[in-house]
Every structure is written in C-alpha cells, then in structure tokens.
Amino acid sequence: MIYGEIIHSSHPDHKLILEHRDTPYNCDGCKELGFGSRYTCEESCNFHLHKDCASPEATITHPFFPGCLFHFHAIGKPDRFCDACGRDIKGYVYHCFRKGWDLHPSCALLPRIIEDGEMKLVLRREVTSKCYRCGKKELRKGAKSWSYVSTCKECHLHVACVKEILLENWEKKRPRDGKFECRAETENSLALESRDSKLQIVLQKKESKPGKLAKFTKMLKIAITLIMAAVVGDPTALVATLIASLINH
Numbered sequence: 001m002i003y004g005e006i007i008h009s010s011h012p013d014h015k016l017i018l019e020h021r022d023t024p025y026n027c028d029g030c031k032e033l034g035f036g037s038r039y040t041c042e043e044s045c046n047f048h049l050h051k052d053c054a055s056p057e058a059t060i061t062h063p064f065f066p067g068c069l070f071h072f073h074a075i076g077k078p079d080r081f082c083d084a085c086g087r088d089i090k091g092y093v094y095h096c097f098r099k100g101w102d103l104h105p106s107c108a109l110l111p112r113i114i115e116d117g118e119m120k121l122v123l124r125r126e127v128t129s130k131c132y133r134c135g136k137k138e139l140r141k142g143a144k145s146w147s148y149v150s151t152c153k154e155c156h157l158h159v160a161c162v163k164e165i166l167l168e169n170w171e172k173k174r175p176r177d178g179k180f181e182c183r184a185e186t187e188n189s190l191a192l193e194s195r196d197s198k199l200q201i202v203l204q205k206k207e208s209k210p211g212k213l214a215k216f217t218k219m220l221k222i223a224i225t226l227i228m229a230a231v232v233g234d235p236t237a238l239v240a241t242l243i244a245s246l247i248n249h
C-alpha cells in the first residue's frame with residue numbers, strides 16, 4: 001500500500017486517499033465538521049474521515065481528566081454529548097468507563113495552546129469570564145464547553161460557539177442530501193460571513209470607543225480563525241490562513 005492510502009473497515013470496498021482540499025466536509029467517522037486534510041474515498045462516494053478518525057488510538061488519556069482512561073468506540077451510547085464541546089455524539093467517540101466522560105476524537109486532540117504571532121490562546125476546562133459569542137460562562141445547563149482564552153485575558157470563546165459559527169455559515173451551503181459536496185474549485189466553497197450577528201451584539205456591549213472596538217474585533221477575528229482551524233481537526237497555519245481569507249472575503 002502506498003503512503004497516504006488506506007483501506008478502512010468503515011468503508012472497506014474502496015481505498016481512502018489522504019489529501020488536502022480547501023473545502024469543508026462531514027467526517028463519516030465522528031460525524032463532525034472537517035476542513036483541510038482528510039482521507040477521502042478514491043471513488044465518488046463522498047466519504048471522508050478526519051486523519052485522527054481514520055487511525056484512532058485504542059486508548060488515550062487527557063490532561064483535563066487525570067486518572068481517566070478513554071477507550072475508542074466506533075459507535076457511542078445513544079443520547080450522549082461531548083464533554084469538550086457539548087455537541088451530540090453521533091459516531092466515533094473516546095469514552096471513559098470510570099467516570100462516563102465522552103469526547104469527540106477531534107475534541108480530544110484539541111491543542112492545549114494555539115500560538116500565532118502576538119496571539120496566544122490557551123484551552124481551558126473552567127473559565128472565569130464570559131464567552132464573547134454567547135455572553136455566558138456555561139454553555140447551557142448541564143452542558144459545559146471548553147474554551148480558548150487569550151493570555152491577555154481579553155478574549156474568551158467557547159469551543160462550542162466557534163463550532164456553531166462554522167456550522168451556521170456552512171449549513172447555508174449544504175446540499176439536499178445533507179452532505180457537503182467535494183468540489184474541485186476552492187473559490188466560494190466556504191463563504192464565512194465576516195459579520196456574525198450575535199458576535200456583534202456582545203462586542204457593542206463590551207467597548208464603546210470605535211478605535212478600541214476595531215482593534216478588539218480584529219483580535220477576536222484572529223482568535224476565531226485559529227480556533228476554527230483547531231476544531232475542524234487541522235490546526236495548521238495553512239488552514240488558519242485559508243479560513244481567514246474566506247472570512248475577510
């Protein structure tokens with residue numbers, strides 16, 4: 001077998017090819033969003049897997065859950081949600097039998113620190129400030145979401161809220177069959193809107209001086225872009241830059 005090609009048990013009839021495309025996809029393993037690098041069926045099945053979903057570890061540990069061992073399962077129990085992003089578990093999952101925690105593979109692998117020039121974002125399980133997207137500390141009753149907080153403490157965003165911004169924008173482009181098409185052209189394949197309505201409202205409350213607001217908005221945009229690249233399972237500078245260019249389009 002050539003490097004970058006695999007046969008996967010979830011799609012055994014065709015080879016999957018590792019490739020990088022500037023289009024979003026639904027991962028057929030964890031059912032979560034993906035962007036950038038992925039394993040794609042070489043036939044036109046529209047079948048995709050995150051790299052980390054294609055070759056998961058049998059067990060993992062996570063620094064946020066000391067003493068817990070997470071086991072990989074292709075199908076989780078029904079009605080479970082991810083303890084990192086608060087979203088439903090619909091496919092591949094890392095599960096801890098001892099405490100009952102569930103993590104999407106892409107959430108389990110979220111980088112603890114994202115750094116880009118002046119911006120440094122740290123992944124936190126508990127936060128003291130409110131998220132700039134939803135205006136809340138806790139996502140919703142009973143469901144928490146991890147957050148990225150900038151080291152200057154200015155910027156706080158739930159992982160769940162960044163996923164929501166992505167979904168809202170991608171959903172508009174979703175074809176009838178519920179799957180994203182994989183088109184060869186990159187232009188307009190992901191039209192993220194620069195003005196997220198909910199985000200604007202929170203921002204207006206935060207700062208009233210126009211100069212400060214502009215600076216803060218710029219910083220927030222960089223933060224969202226970096227977190228987006230991380231949540232889609234490809235936290236590379238290339239993907240972050242690409243998403244940024246699409247946001248600013």
Ligand SMILES: [Zn+2]
Pocket residue numbers: 027028029030031032049050053092105106
């Ligand atoms: Zn996946």
Ligand SMILES: [Zn+2]
Pocket residue numbers: 011013014041042043044045047
């Ligand atoms: Zn196929």
Ligand SMILES: [Zn+2]
Pocket residue numbers: 082083084085086087103104107
């Ligand atoms: Zn998750």
Ligand SMILES: [Zn+2]
Pocket residue numbers: 131132133134135136139157158161
């Ligand atoms: Zn939020």
